[in-house]
Amino acid sequence: MVHKKIIRINPLNRVEGDLEISIEIRDGKVIDARASGVAFRGFERLLLRRDPMDALVFTCRVCGICSICHSTASSLALRSAFDARMPANAYYIRNIALASEVIMSHLMHFYALFMVDFTNKKYSSSKNYPGLVSRFAALEGSSYIAAMKARKDFLAFLGLFVGKWPNTLALQPGGVTKPVNASEIVRARAVLAGLSGFLEKELLDDNIESFLENDSVADLNTWLGAADHQQSDLGLFMEMAQESGLERLGKGPGRFLCCASYESPDGSTMYKSGYFDGIVNPFQQEKITEDVSHAWFVGDDHKHPFCGTTEPNAEKEGAYTWVKSPRYEGAVVEVGPYARLMINHDPLANDVARVSGVNAYTRSLMRIYEMLLLVRRIEEWIVRIDPEEPVYLPHRDAKDAQGKGFVEAARGMLGHWITIEKGKIRSYQIITPTSWNMSPRDAAGSPGAVEQALIGTTVEDEKNPVEVGHVVRSFDPCLFCSVHTLRATCLNHGRSTG
DSSP states (O other), rough: OEEEEEEEEEOOSSSOOOEEEEEEEETTTTEEEEEOOOOOOOOGGGGSOHHHHHHHHTTTSOOSSOOOOOOOOHHHHHHHTTTOOOOOHHHHHHHHHHHHHHHHHHHHHHIIGGGGGGGHHHHHHSSSSSTHHHHSSSSTTTHHHHHHHHHHHHHHHHHHSSSSSSSSEEEEEEEEEEOOHHHHHHHHHHHHHHHHIIIIIIIIIIOOOHHHHSSSSHHHHHHHTTTGGGGHHHHHHHHHHHTTGGGGGOOSSSSSEOOOOOOOTTEEOOOOOOSSSSSOOOGGGGGEEOOOOOOSSSSSSOOOOGOOOOBBTOOOOTTOOOOEEEEEBOOOOEEEEEEEHHHHTTTHHHHHHHOOOHHHHHHHHHHHHHHHHHHHHHHHHHHHOOTTTTTTTOOOOOHHHHHEEEEETTTEEEEEEEEEEEEEEEEEEOOOHHHHSSSOOTOOOOOOHHHHHHTTTTTTOTTSOOHHHHHHHHHHHHHHTTOOOOOOOOOSTTTTTO
């Protein structure tokens, strides 16, 4: 006899924003899944017909967690539209600010969103890991509390470079508006050393450099078995991942996207762009389209963001989310730390992909690994800042222009597109990482990345579907960013949007 059941989890907790997950289970296995962003915000309607520079004031408020990511992407879009130039110092300061926000996001995801699942009753009684609840329980665990304190202390670091967080206005098309003096550089290095100390003591029980020497899965396993690394927070996660079968959960679409990010004055970038579909291909933004066939908006065809429309239709038949369906060459793709590290041929990420593939475990592991990489990269950027040199160059506004800005945010590729007509914003479009990962079905019926990752998941207890939480939270969704929406109008009138 076939046992079939539909389970709705609304809201799915410990994600940013309002998320409903609906799964259909047959004989203990997920055979269908739908991810729904259920809160309509209409955020970007506020930008229409405003001065283009107002975008910097509004977009940083799309999300309180991803504030600098949006500021960076928006200022890059304006920089593109105005053909603005920046001094060398601005590149380093902007990279430091962006990387700092990504680090804080990754830290919060591991301790406050993901590891809390292991205090679930399914695991908390494990005789092999008796300290799970005491270390990772929300608001009470020793590691949880220590991590949130470390994150709070690190906020002072951002203040030294952009004045405030969130919602800083320091990031501009011509650079940054807050200079950094020699005293602030010394203080910044001290604050960063404090964060490194927490990571080395609690997360790794090892120094960061030693951990970053792991270039393969074999190296990682050797590291785990050495000294007392199994008792570190990361070691305990790796052990629990094996016991709980995280590597068997959340495969995803197998296609990945990454944009160029963390630019240097010479035009090179820490992350190079690329599209992976078996091999790494060049990234071409004109191949991005948005589909709204299953979203609560008017229309159902694929359009480039410069031509998109976002007319709400809450009564639309067949729709189930306020999140659109971004596609690349018409295909479902995944974005995030795993995607950018693999596309950029990081040795450990590539070996993880070869041995384990993409799954709930490897997504979370690569997020932690990237956090450590960025801590060390920030140290390199800090020493390149010259307090005697400028941080900003004035730019000329354009009355009629289009601009686009891409950045690798904590959760993956973030894109902003702006169209300016007669000195005012005619349209503004944002595609967030969570829109890529949490998208609904498209016109062809292809499920989004998270929906695909959920299908095939074995659920041991329908009343306690913790496996679903593992899969969804491995993508670190931020629904606040993804249900921003706006009313956009195509200005190209049938012309190419390349």
